[in-house]
Amino acid sequence: MKILIVDGSADIRERLVTMLRAMPNVEIAGQAPTAAEAMNAVRQLQPHVIILDARLPAAAGMDLLQAMHREQIRTFVIVLIDDNVKALARAAGAHVFLHKTRELSAIPGLIHSLSSDFAAAAETPSRAPIPPAKEAPG
Secondary structure (H helix, E strand, O other), rough: EEEEEOOOHHHHHHHHHHHHOOOOOOEEEEEOOOHHHHHHHHHHHHOOEEEEOOHHEEEEHHHHHHHHHHHOOEEEEEEEOOHHHHHHOOOOOOHHHHHHHOHHHHHHHHHHHHHHHHHHHHHOOOOOOOOOEEEOOO
């Protein structure tokens, strides 16, 4: 399962890479610090999962999510949020919402549960398993 990490903070990106790189069937396909770089990466890399900071500069995280939705890019999106952007992220098509400072450690477990879904979907590539939006437990 290919993952793209989009966050303006190099420290957060590195924490996520460290958490995820040893997981089986997980490939960190790329990283992007801006929405513009992320959109290029989404188109080129076609990741299965995007971990997206909603608070990229100038609300660009939500702009990216809306652009992906308009272009009908089918990928599972985990949005790192604070309480102020949850409704906007949901309306833009995010699948899971995790608080950036309190719930970052939940990502490996979420990725692990998604990896079996994506492995099974590889046998029928016409449609990736994109479940409805939900909040992380807790």
